[in-house]
Amino acid sequence: MMKEKLIGALAEALEMDPMQINEEDYFRDYDNYSSLSELSVLAMLDSEFGVEIEMKEFNDYITVGDLIKLASKRSKE
């Protein structure tokens, strides 16, 4: 459930097709990932998953799977 929701939200933030997004992808390597679209990703995590984290922590998340774990953890809290 969380996997589909996060991938859908990430696709929207990065203006991508959800089909192009896989759990093991390094999301910062997507062509659409830039310093501008990073703001959309941060905004999406905050507004849709209640994720409020320091950038230092965010920078440790590398794959789409990491973001799914982050979102699942926060929504349980």
Next chain:
Amino acid sequence: MGLLSFKNVGISGMSAAVPRHAINNFDHNQYFSKDDIRDIVEKIGVKERRLADEKTCSSDLCFAAAKQLISGMNINRDEIDILIFISQTPDYRMPATSIILQNRLKLPTSTVCLDINLGCSAFLYGLTLAYSLIISGGVRKILILDGETRSKVYSQKDRKTAFLFGDAGIAALIEKDNKYGNSWFSLNSDGSRESLIKIPAGGYRNMSSCETVKEKVVDEYGNMRSDENGYMNGADVFNFVIREVPKDFYRLIDYAGTDVSTIDYYVFHQANSYINGFLAKKLKLIKEKIPLTIDKFGNTSSVSIPLTIISELHNKLQDHKRLLLSAFGVGLSWGTALIDIDNCYIGEILEV
């Protein structure tokens, strides 16, 4: 604690001046492709900006605004006991620009003058200081002059900041009057984030030299700037602001013991339209109550809150109104204020 409250002091008049030179943000910059520029400009929402020419300083914009305020409100110069100049783009490293303005505005030598060196949050700090000094007694009128020429600070070859900043100056008169009632302020600082928005060189930690003015490629995107240019880590600032500004908003509402339904307008620092849009959504505020000037003046740092009041609320402040002000930026320094306005004089925006 950082929480303050005042009784019966307020802003009785305001005026503003902007540079005559307006630029279309979509076609001003020659260092980036049209597509890149469009993506950036659409996201930050700055369609136009005003740029001061080489000879025009923040103080000149404030001087024009102050002259208009003094004549428009028919202020007796001898009653201005204190002049506070707010800027991070002063005339010189010394003397303080407020003292130069005392002379230019022909204020008496008994005027207390001081500069406040803070960025986007500074108008709230200026108000807090002015309100405190008025309440201390003996002080009749305080002139706050708040000006910035931020367009001169940032490199045109650094896409993170090249399209964001505009120039402007305002004047505001602070006085005692029972009609204002209560006002509340929350002010905060986090020096652990000093590097997020910074001009690294030109002060005394890293003095100006041939090295500091050299333009360098600074990242994998090919952005270029010197150490004397401003730098901003947009993602870190954004992430901090969307977390902390709403917290401070609720903290102040709670401290004031009031309800958001009593607030007529929410005036946010005009950082960029993406961040401002996000804050409004997160705080669930009504769009019609949020005046915006980011599209026509850009981010004018500490000037953006008063400039937005002057530009957008000039015909809406004749009777009693309650404003919530929210400011955040370099330092990092941020704050929230609840102030009442009552029949405030607002001058036409001058073009200098």
